[in-house]
Amino acid sequence: MDHRWSDMSEIIAEQEPLALHTTFGLGGPARWLAAPRSVEEAGRLVDRCREEDIRVYVLGLGANLLVCDDGVDGLVLRLNHHAFRQVEWPPLDGLRGSKVVVTAGAGADMHRFVLESVRRGLAGLEGLAGIPGTLGGIVRMNAGGRWGQIADVVREVTVVDEGGRSRRLTLEEVGFSYRSSRLGKAVVCEVKLELTMDDPAQVRRRFMDIWSQKSHVQPLGQPSAGCVFKNPPGHSAGRLIEQAGLKGHSIGGAHVSHVHANFIVAQEGATAGDVFALIGLIQSEVARRFAIELELEVKVWGRRHARSLESVA
């Protein structure tokens, strides 16, 4: 183990393949992958990286992420220790319509968290049905869709800042906007959310309705990173890609989904380079036909080496 980590070697793996940790199933290794066991340990890692000029990446469930084939030269933090996955549910003894505050770790699996809130008859998260990821990742990018976004229910976020210090941020400091926030390099550790007590049967009905609508229009069971592009103001990226004639188009093992054109699905043998080549083709075709620049929603880690388009034409 590198001497810089000799005192923390039990929580750090070297050259860990990130393909094993992303929903795309693509990407090269992380130079180091660290799984801290407490906020204090996460802070120490971040501080050490600052001193040593090492870039820090934060990995959730790898659901909105495209890692380059060469991997990343830095330290990837994975908050999957149970200290980061705990959820504190308050006692539910109020009336329907009362607000309750739930405190949850950034590593909590969003799908399970949503299901549990529905089971308890707490409204506010059911609109996020079907969005994969950890709570921290969902907060950092303000994930959501037609039925709501996480910013609607977040009240406070505790982070480790660039200097390794733990800080509580107000909503103003978090600075949510469409599929984004101003969290920058801060590592989300814990989130307070405000949910509303409701009739469990009604919350469940809304959840099931949203889930079933999504499962018909999105390729939820296939290896992808969700929607690849943000919706440009007033447009749907999926519709634009379909109108550009690219639905079903493939480059290497990367394929524009037949179910929803804003999803790229990784088929057998796909590389991150194939996905980048397809992203480049989609951006240039949509710009040529509609004069609209599609901006990436998926996060990219590492140096992007797209396969040359000539070589795959």
Ligand code: EPU
């Ligand atoms: N459409 C097409 N062709 C397609 C896909 C969509 O014509 O291939 C049309 C649909 O018919 C519909 C419109 O485009 O009229 C919008 O499509 P949809 O309802 O599927 O929603 P979206 O805007 O494409 C957004 C979020 C999704 C979220 C859904 C539902 C973004 C970029 N996407 O999709 O989020 O699940 O609403 O709430 O904001 C994600 O962030 O990864 C994601 C999938």
